[in-house]
Amino acid sequence: MKGPHWSWYLLIGFVALAPAGIRLATWPGFKQSASEPQMVQAGQTLFVHEWKAHDPLASGGDGLGPVCNAASCVACHNQGGPGGGGDLTHNVTTYVYRSDAEAAARGKPREGVVHAYAVNCAPETLHDLHPELPSLSRPSLDQIVNLPGNLRSSSNHCIVAPPAVRLSQRNTPALFGARLIDGIPDRVIIANERTQRVRWGLAPKKSESLPVGRALRLPDGRVGHFGWKAQSARLADFVQAACANELGLGNPGQAQPRPLSNPSYQPVGYDLTLEQCDQITAFVASLPRPIEKLPEAPSLRSDAVAGKELFHRIGCADCHMPNVGSVEGLYSDLLLHDMGQPLEGGGSYNDVPQQPDPNKPPSDPNDPPQPGEWRTPPLWGVADSAPYLHDGRAPTLEKAIELHGGQGTQAARNFASLSKAEQDQLLTFLRTLRAPSASD
Amino acid sequence: MSIKFICSCGKHLRARDEMAARRSMCPRCGAPVGVPSLRPTHPGTPVAPLTPQERLRLNRNKPRSASEALTTAIFPTLPLPACSPSSNEPSPTPKAYRRRRQLEQHWYECLAYPFLSRNVLVSFALVLSVGMGSIVLALQSFLQSRFPWIAGVVVVGLILAYAYSTVECALASALxxxxxxxxxxxxxxxxxxxxxxxxxxxxxxxxxxxxxxxIYLWIYGGDLTALDWAIVVELGGVAAAYWFLAIICANQRNRLRDANPVRVAQLVQRLKYRAIVPVLIAPALAIAHVLLGLSALTALAQHVFAGWLLLAGCLCSALFWSAFFFRLLGVWCYCTKP
Structure with missing residues (x-):
């Protein structure tokens, strides 16, 4: 019997291999584009520039403000050099306010920042947010969060917010090595999510105790890379949001906030052009990556090596993964993890994708971050970026580990079960993760 | 001294002398098998095994042992196959075999096989679901407290091997x-x-x-698009189809080296249009069961009872269909034997 013509086999082979061929051709790789020196130079000028109202560099808008948290980028990002983290004094206060009417209509609650300063208008106070709150314009962390006695830095009383309001603070993150994080493909972060689920016995996407994180998918399909809530997909988005929210420099990517005391304020135009935003992004992208610097003393060096082994053994590396894709020494999986009720903090730094439906079970990967969910902060440069955790409530690394809850509980318990000498070894290892300036 | 003989499924067997001319079970295909007699069947000829007729005649005149009676009770109507090529009986053709042994004539008759083995298959499915579910729950709950989950994996692996062996009996006996x-x-x-x-x-x-x-594409491919799912299903289908065919090839002559692409291609060529079953239908069902099983294991964390029920159902169905497909393919392979 005569068999099918050879062309049939060819056609079947072509059809079978076509999907794989298309996928291989479109496989996303690590994106890393070098910034032009002129762009970086211009960006550095803008980064350290002290902005003023009607600033000449903000040709189209009202310049700094009307509400802001600082007058320049470097005012907050300065630990270990320009682009580093910030201390507690530069914390940003955020809020979520769901009024009764909004709760009844299941509408999106108001979210935003209570700014520290105001330009040509009355400063924002908590009272502007809700009449039951005091007229306080720059609340400290211990006024917002009911910290344990040993973490309280002053005798301030914690503000009791009405149930409709949730206040929180954000500490300034370091920006070193941001270009490398920006270049990590979305699929690598999603791979972290899947490997964690498989490793923990096909655990559900949201676990209360297992270190199983989730990649935040934004409405446009991209995955969040930056921000405490992974709310920005790209470095450029993060920079645009920071310029608008922190300095009041509205730009095409993010509108500047309106003062709580004057919600009808209308900006005259953009303070920054897209090119200026790109210049700042280019400068931030040019910041060198943090380093891992072993101590000179042989005993400390061996302690650091042993501490690194302990870091993996007790489960810290489950979430603080040393390598993500081709980026080595990051010590983060860039996933959102539930850190438990004590570390809850609502409010958004910039616009969150959407608000979760309270009637929907929180298992949809496209859900916006829950109050207890935080992106695993990269530990590179951690030795030069105190204080720690999202609001800087932990002054030391030891305290930061102790305060891990939710999915980090087991690792914190494992750390507590180590001997004092082993704990010191692990902390010695963490102290080898330095800002780039430590190489000088 | 032991008696060496070959089962009709190809398995090389060995029995003690006192088992001569008695009935036993083939450990590979599970079918009753006659141990050859040590006495010559005809004067002047070398030692040869009993033919089924001779064995029956001999047994009629001999009180039966308890174990033999039990075996006969399990397989009351099944005639014994000829065990050795040196039997006086001429080697029957496949068609003659089908007639005499009542081998399944139509594909749907093979559906009866898993029903005949239902007690064993359902038992394996239940035990496996308990074992697999326990391991997954242990991974999620107790791993951090050093639960000996590796021991659990070994136990489940052993049960799985028994389940494979049971399903393989359907194939080997048909072959x-x-x-x-x-x-x-x-x-x-x-x-x-x-x-x-x-x-x-x-x-x-x-x-x-x-x-x-x-698996690499599923983990590292990001959020899978329709194209990605097409590739995953295609790869899974190729894997499942080749696996089925390789198992059949390895069973035909009980040789592992037959599980190679040339033998697989020859088998596909021999099956002709019937190859659509191992190449398309069985892999499609296998993929569906894998996905269902994964869903069941995922559901365990949130709804233990529902997850376990789903897992048991999935494993039950998987064992049922495996037994059916292997029986069917075994029968077809036997019928198309060159």
């Missing part, structure tokens, strides 16, 4: 032309282990590559 009945493996650990090794070998000798690629 040997043995009629419709339920064939079960022995409870000795060695044979299920051999069966497990055979399945593992057939997987490692080919399907592991497309399976690994599919």
């Amino acid at each position: 040997a032309g043995k009629g419709a009945a339920s064939y079960l493996p022995t409870w000795s650990a060695a044979d299920p282990l051999k069966s497990g090794v055979r399945w593992l070998f057939c997987f490692v000798a080919g399907p592991i590559v497309p399976t690994s690629l599919a």
Whole structure:
């Protein structure tokens, strides 16, 4: 019997291999584009520039403000050099306010920042947010969060917010090595999510105790890379949001906030052009990556090596993964993890994708971050970026580990079960993760 | 001194002298097998095994032992196959076999096989679901407290090997032309282990590559698009199809080296249009069961009872369809034997 013509086999082979061929051709790789020196130079000028109202560099808008948290980028990002983290004094206060009417209509609650300063208008106070709150314009962390006695830095009383309001603070993150994080493909972060689920016995996407994180998918399909809530997909988005929210420099990517005391304020135009935003992004992208610097003393060096082994053994590396894709020494999986009720903090730094439906079970990967969910902060440069955790409530690394809850509980318990000498070894290892300036 | 003989499924067997001219069970295909007699059947001829007629005649005049009576009770109507090529009886043709042994004539008759083995298959499915579910829950709950989950994996692996062995009996008995009945493996650990090794070998000798690629794409491919799912399903289908065919090839002559692409291609060519079953239908069902099983294991964390029920149902269905497909393919292979 005569068999099918050879062309049939060819056609079947072509059809079978076509999907794989298309996928291989479109496989996303690590994106890393070098910034032009002129762009970086211009960006550095803008980064350290002290902005003023009607600033000449903000040709189209009202310049700094009307509400802001600082007058320049470097005012907050300065630990270990320009682009580093910030201390507690530069914390940003955020809020979520769901009024009764909004709760009844299941509408999106108001979210935003209570700014520290105001330009040509009355400063924002908590009272502007809700009449039951005091007229306080720059609340400290211990006024917002009911910290344990040993973490309280002053005798301030914690503000009791009405149930409709949730206040929180954000500490300034370091920006070193941001270009490398920006270049990590979305699929690598999603791979972290899947490997964690498989490793923990096909655990559900949201676990209360297992270190199983989730990649935040934004409405446009991209995955969040930056921000405490992974709310920005790209470095450029993060920079645009920071310029608008922190300095009041509205730009095409993010509108500047309106003062709580004057919600009808209308900006005259953009303070920054897209090119200026790109210049700042280019400068931030040019910041060198943090380093891992072993101590000179042989005993400390061996302690650091042993501490690194302990870091993996007790489960810290489950979430603080040393390598993500081709980026080595990051010590983060860039996933959102539930850190438990004590570390809850609502409010958004910039616009969150959407608000979760309270009637929907929180298992949809496209859900916006829950109050207890935080992106695993990269530990590179951690030795030069105190204080720690999202609001800087932990002054030391030891305290930061102790305060891990939710999915980090087991690792914190494992750390507590180590001997004092082993704990010191692990902390010695963490102290080898330095800002780039430590190489000088 | 022991008697060496070959079962019609191809398994090389050995029995003690006192078992001569008695009935036993083949550990591979689970079918009753006659141990050859030590006495010559005809004067002046060398030692040869009893023909079924001779064996029946001999048994009629001999009081039966308890174990033999039990075996006969299990397989009351099944005639014994000829055990050796040196039998006086001429080697029957496949068609003659089908007539005499009542081998399934139509594909749907093979559906009866899993029903005949239902007690064993359902038992395996339940035990496996308990074992697999326990391991997954242990991973999620107790791993951090050093729960000995590896021991659990070994136990489940052993049960899985028994399950493979049971399913393989459907294939081996059909390949040997043995009629419709339920064939079960022995409870000795060695044979299920051999069966497990055979399945593992057939997987490692080919399907592991497309399976690994599919898993790699699922993990590292980001959020899967329709194109990605097409590739994953295609790779899974290729893996499952090759695995099925390689297992059949390895069983035909009981040789692991037959699990190679040339033999697989020859088998596909021999099956002709019937090859659509191992190449398309069985892999599609296998993929559906894998996905259902994964859903069940995922559901365990939130709804333990529902997850376990789903897992047991999935495993039950998987064992049922495996037994059916292997029986069907075994019958077809037997009928198309060159």
